[in-house]
Amino acid sequence: MRANCWLGRGEVEVRQVPDPQILNSHDAVIRVSKTAICGTDLHLYDGFVPTMMKGDVLGHEFMGEVVDVGHDVETLRIGDRVVVPFPIACGRCNTCLAGDYSLCENSNPNASLAEKILGHAPGGIFGYSHMLGGFPGGQAEYARVPFADIGPIKIEDDLPDERVLFLSDILPTGYMGAEFCDITPGDVIAVWGAGPVGQFAVASAFLLGAERVIVIDRFPYRLEMARDNSGAEPVNYEESDVREALLELTAGRGPDACIDAVGLEAHHFSHAAHSYDRAKQVTRQESDRPFALREAVRNCRNGGVVSVIGVYGGFVDKFPMGSLMNRGLTLRSGQCHVQRYLRPLLDRIRNGEIDPSFVITHRLGLDDAPHGFTTFRDKEDECMKVVLTP
């Protein structure tokens, strides 16, 4: 089959690879009908996530049709149409039973590698480095899906692929980021990053009852999308002072909760500040650039919540711990526990509360994946989200 393979920093290629086989009795094999490029794929692409290996198949947002099942799979049949959550979860360990699926205790066979880097190991993820399991991803014609009874959700009505595909990652991720904020009537939420996850964090904050949502980015087309589709108030950090804008928009209180939907490759309006962290990154003194996170912490109102759904890989420098501690902030974070949100979010899509397909700007064939990566990374052609059809 054809699959989009990681070859090294800034290099992916669609290659011929073997078809996946059932390796565990709870596996299913899916013929991929739609798959997408995630912002996280760009972190892998740009070489910021350790333990990638030449030849790894990328992609953790995908859906398709079940073509094979292991003998212990009970809920799926060949021919079922499913969306696959990006975290692999066994559904049997204490953590899964508590609903924290992305921290599954059993789904990462390379846990010892993650323990060396992270202390304890999270669960496995498709196409997302060897320390997170070494599972091939879904930017391919076929994909093996472990624990097929726990992850994939069946789509039994005629909802088009493009409306349900993002249940795999970015819609629940944005939703969890908003849910972390414990939104109560009158709350103002600020979201750093108007990429696809930021768009869904904005939309979800409104769904959960936020009074106003402020979105911070530097690309006008992204800010406009958040304004036009979800009613967010845009702040372009290259044009205005973020702190001033937030104080003004909240009459001096500061946002009740701040969502970091940017992560480790953030940019900064000041070239000096950007260069400082970029230099530390290049010299391996820090792995992640935490501009958005620093701002989110400093600008949050006293006693508020900082919700981190942007991806970090290793270490950050100059984290404003004093601001967090003295002002009683709550920090919440995590890879999304997608399985927890599939059913309720599918219901919201079905009854028309949200149509996630609004973020799609580019539709390409799988063979154009390398072009999709550069277009998305360089924000060419007002790129927001690339969907690939194998």
Add this chain to the structure above:
Amino acid sequence: MSTQNSQQQFRDPQARQPGDQGERGGARGAVRPDALGSALGWFGIGLGATELGAPDLVARAIGADDSAVSRTLTRIFGGHKIAGGVGVLGSEQPGRWLWGRVAGDLLDLSALALVAARRRVTGAGLARPLLAVGSVVGVTVLDVIAARRHSRAEAPGHLVHARSSTTIRRAPQDLYRRWHDFESLPTFMYHLDSVRTTDGTSHWKIRGPAGRKIKWDARIVEDRPDELIAWRSVGRSDVRNAGTVRFRPAPGGRGTEVQVDLEYQPPAGAAGVALAKVLGEEPGQLLAEDLRRFKQLMETGEVVRSEASPTGSRPASRLLRQHPARPLGRA
């Protein structure tokens, strides 16, 4: 049964503190030098013979003056090297002789430092002594590597202890029953080749490098249903060892805490080297991965496999050469 002595050597694992590493000490054994050790042995004999036979040549090569003192010193160093080489190649403890070579290297270096210092005073060039220093440093590094490797293998009798624990969401009796079935331990304990049980004695087998088998017999020495199983090697075993697995309910309905202690006394010689290759530098890590697979087996019914780790979890040190994350087989 020759277990009386060895039994006394095994302490009660429970007496250990969390985080304890293995301990060393005890009887001696014999090993042959490996390829690097032999090469260094022969190199020492060759260079020593030159120093002894043609001290003026050597002195000139390193830039020393051709005085009677330097000739005598060079001869003494040469004698030391020959003795070291013979010791490495011929003795039963090449590791000790290799450390002797390291000491000789340090003497060489200090002599060269003196030569260089004198040439600086007299204004002669430093190229020759520096070149000599570089070569000696290179040889010293090799000597240290070989010496460390050999002395590790020569310290049999040192008791290796490994402990690991995990929490499994199953009742203690399920886990106890599964573990008690020794014959099925290799399903998740990958360093074991097979375990067979005949009337109260279990026969354990590890497959070492080049198909070499390491075998031992063991008997259960304590058996408390749903709580604890302790076993110990008996009779003529390739490796004397003992193990204990404990099951106790985890707090707050979290399942069962499983703790395993293993102790073994690596044998001398080739069997010891083979065992070390199987168990690696960190037997505790190996045990931790055994327990990870045991947990997967008991919670999900099978060992979890990814394309990068198709046989299941492994210690981090063995994950460096894994398969890429793409489907197995041919395109």
